[in-house]
Amino acid sequence: xxxxxxxxxxxxxxxxxxxxxxxxxxxxxxxxxxxxxxxxxxxxxxxxxxxxxxxxxxxxxxxxxxxxxxxxxxxxxxxxxxxxxxxxxxxxxxxxxxxxxxxxxxxxxxxxxxxxxxxxxxxxxxxxxxxxxxxxxxxxxxxxxxxxxxxxxxxxxxxxxxxxxxxxxxxxxxxxxxxxxxxxxxxxxxxxxxxxxxxxxxxxxxxxxxxxxxxxxxxxxxxxxxxxxxxxxxxxxxxxxxxxxxxxxxxxxxxxxxxxxxxxxxxxxxxxxxxxxxxxxxxxxxxxxxxxxxxxxxxxxxxxxxxxxxxxxxxxxxxxxxxxxxxxxxxxxxxxxxxxxxxxxxxxxxxxxxxxxxxxxxxxxx
Numbered sequence: 469x470x471x472x473x474x475x476x477x478x479x480x481x482x483x484x485x486x487x488x489x490x491x492x493x494x495x496x497x498x499x500x501x502x503x504x505x506x507x508x509x510x511x512x513x514x515x516x517x518x519x520x521x522x523x524x525x526x527x528x529x530x531x532x533x534x535x536x537x538x539x540x541x542x543x544x545x546x547x548x549x550x551x552x553x554x555x556x557x558x559x560x561x562x563x564x565x566x567x568x569x570x571x572x573x574x575x576x577x578x579x580x581x582x583x584x585x586x587x588x589x590x591x592x593x594x595x596x597x598x599x600x601x602x603x604x605x606x607x608x609x610x611x612x613x614x615x616x617x618x619x620x621x622x623x624x625x626x627x628x629x630x631x632x633x634x635x636x637x638x639x640x641x642x643x644x645x646x647x648x649x650x651x652x653x654x655x656x657x658x659x660x661x662x663x664x665x666x667x668x669x670x671x672x673x674x675x676x677x678x679x680x681x682x683x684x685x686x687x688x689x690x691x692x693x694x695x696x697x698x699x700x701x702x703x704x705x706x707x708x709x710x711x712x713x714x715x716x717x718x719x720x721x722x723x724x725x726x727x728x729x730x731x732x733x734x735x736x737x738x739x740x741x742x743x744x745x746x747x748x749x750x751x752x753x754x755x756x757x758x759x760x761x762x763x764x765x766x767x768x769x770x771x772x773x774x775x776x777x778x779x780x781x782x783x784x785x786x787x788x789x790x791x792x793x794x795x796x797x798x799x800x801x802x803x804x805x806x807x808x809x810x811x812x813x814x815x816x817x818x819x820x821x822x823x824x825x826x827x828x829x830x831x832x833x834x
Contacts, residue, residue: 474529476501479510483596483674485579487524489537489571489666490544494526496657496699497548501526505600518825535825537666538568538783541659551704553659557711558795559802560653565784566724566808567652567660571667573735573777574728577764578635579671581623582678584615592676622731622762622771630765634727635678639686641723644716646688650695652717655705657696665696713802725807727764731771733814734762736781738773743818743829753820753829779820779827781811788812 478494478501480487494501504510506523514525517533526534526544534540545553555561583589590611597607618624623631645652652660672678673693683690708714713721738760743753753775761770788799803809820827 476529477504477527478502478524479504479506479514479527480524481506481600483593483600483670484523485576485666485670486522486537486572487666488668488670489662490524490526490540492657492665492696492699493541493544493553493662495697496551496701496704497544498701499544499548507601520825536822537663538572538780539822541662551656551701553657553662555653555658555707555711557707558791559711559713559799560658560707562784562787562791562799562812563713563717563721563802564653564659565787566721566811568663569732569780569784569811570724570728571660571663573732573774573780574724575664575667576621577623577627577631578638578678579667580614580618580621581628581631582635583671583675584611584618585623585628586677589675589677590615620756620759620772622764622769626767627764627769630727630767633765634723635672635681636685637723638720639682639689641716641720642689642692643686644719645714646692648716649708649714651692653713654708655703656707657699657704658707661692661696665693669693669697711798711802718802718806721803721806721808725803725810729807729811731762731764731769732777732781733810734760735771735773735777736814736816739775739778740817742773743831749830751829752823752826775820775827775829778816778818781814782816782820784811785814785816 476494476499478490480491480503511521514523515521518525518535520535522535524537524540526540528534534543541553554564583593594607594611597610598604601607649655651657652664668682668689673682673690739757742757755775756772757775758773759770760773761768763769788796791799799812800809803812817832819830819832821830822828
């Protein structure tokens with residue numbers, strides 16, 4: 469247990485996508501923390517500490533500021549190694565990062581669709597924002613802004629049926645996994661679980677419309693969501709032996725390879741095309757660099773180009789390329805025919821790093 473006299477501070481919100489990614493890890497590692505609502509004063513503190521307006525952040529007892537959920541979980545795992553979030557074995561390690569990439573970058577589609585595309589979802593989310601803040605006008609303005617970004621994400625009349633079909637296929641894969649084991653990689657929580665909980669809890673379980681779907685069609689997944697939010701680390705045992713993957717997780721990876729990988733790669737390619745046209749180096753790219761066209765199950769999906777997607781793709785790429793040849797071969801065998809091998813085969817021409825919480829882009833030597 470960490471120092472109870474000087475707890476961590478977690479500035480977050482219950483129905484925040486990325487807050488849901490971090491909270492289970494804090495609890496599983498028995499971190500003494502206080503959760504702070506993102507009030508105007510708290511948001512002003514975030515701006516002062518990071519220069520950004522994003523939740524969540526973690527403030528350590530030493531007054532360090534951890535920002536960005538991937539960096540937060542990395543720092544937490546380094547400071548409190550047990551129970552480990554990142555498996556030591558190559559296949560499960562790389563798969564953890566691939567699921568994180570999928571959860572962070574692709575699962576925004578069903579999460580945002582169900583919350584803001586349906587009248588019931590929009591009304592429910594708006595009411596929850598009013599209740600959380602007590603400021604009706606501010607909540608209505610936020611709801612209007614969030615609804616307005618759906619076209620930029622690629623959510624529209626043509627793509628909604630494919631987004632919903634993907635969501636039902638995801639639940640089917642998860643039900644198969646959780647019929648046999650407690651977590652995605654075995655009997656211990658991992659980065660993959662934390663990342664996937666972000667959208668599945670804050671949006672797709674708590675929200676009115678998808679919450680009914682999850683409870684009706686995915687009872688085992690519903691139980692996993694509750695288990696993740698109330699982890700019992702004394703009951704953790706280990707990841708699956710022999711660096712194995714459950715067949716249901718392999719099916720999930722094939723779903724990722726089929727639907728998410730092309731969207732991720734099209735986004736990254738368009739960002740790199742934009743970056744190729746610049747003649748400088750070491751600059752901060754804008755979050756959005758334009759629009760591009762991708763496809764989801766054969767349906768054309770125009771959407772904005774997010775620079776951050778490359779930063780997220782770098783995480784599984786870095787993990788994969790740090791392996792020796794034999795370990796990479798084991799990963800290749802495990803991911804064969806899933807379509808996820810296309811993500812690991814991608815060779816970026818640019819590298820995104822962080823400088824004072826902001827992305828910095830530099831051109832790689834070829």
